[in-house]
Amino acid sequence: MSITNKFSLLILAICLCIGCKDKEVVKIENKEEEIQNVVEEDSLVLLLEKEIKNEERSVKILMMPCSNGYEYALHNYNFDPIIEREFKKSTGFEVVEFPYKKLMNIAYQGVYDKKYAKPIIEKVNADIFIMTRFTGNAYGTIGNEEATYWGYETKILNTKTMKQKVSIGANNLLNYEEIEKDIVKNIDELAQDIRAIK
Incomplete structure (x- = not known):
């Protein structure tokens, strides 16, 4: 080559x-x-x-026991389960089971303001507390339908920011059943208030 x-x-x-x-x-x-x-x-x-x-x-919600519901509960009036039931149907919300054992020795009855909620917040993992109370003059006059008018009010508390807001409610209702109907009718407004409170 x-x-x-x-x-x-x-x-x-x-x-x-x-x-x-x-x-x-x-x-x-x-x-x-x-x-x-x-x-x-x-x-x-x-x-x-x-x-x-x-x-x-999901937004974690804790339903607080009705702040003045003891007397009413004796007569089987308790609208908190209705709010709880409606939120269990909604997507985006998780209702936390009320932790009676965790809250032993902590006052949770009668709570309708953030200043009484702090000890509960320390024990319960929830984003929002829904606090409720009866309004009207039915307390103590149950059974006397002519003199009785019914009402209710809800307050929401953001447990992270400690901001609270009165949400849905009604007054001058003829009977307890009207409270239940009003809650179901306005549950979307309560849900919007919860999403909006920062």
């Missing part, structure tokens, strides 16, 4: 090697780019999943 042919073969071999190396470099760069894209896509997916989970996270 002549020197020229050997030289040509050597040049050809070098070119092939360089070409292969360039292809390998391109392959490696492409792989790095693919990996980077996958990492970026995974990060975006994780971020979106986190945002969706935050949005979908």
Whole structure:
């Protein structure tokens, strides 16, 4: 084989090697780019999943016992279970079971203001407390329908910010059943107030 042919073969071999190396470099760069894209896509997916989970996270609600409901409860009047039932139907809300054991030796009866709620907040993991009370003059006059008018009021407390707000309620109702109907009719307003209180 002549020197020229050997030289040509050597040049050809070098070119092939360089070409292969360039292809390998391109392959490696492409792989790095693919990996980077996958990492970026995974990060975006994780971020979106986190945002969706935050949005979908249920608001934890604790129904406080009616603050002045003892006398009424003796006559089977208690509208708190109706509010609880309606929120259990709603998406985006989780009703926390009332933790009687955890709250032993802590005053939870008669609570209708944030200043009395702090010891409960320390023991219970809930975002919102719904506090309730009867209004009207039915207390002590149950059975005397002519002189009796009924009413109720709800107050919500954001346990993180300690902001509270009076929400749904009604007065001058003819009987207890009207309280139940009014709560069902206005439950969406109560839900909006809960979402809005920051």
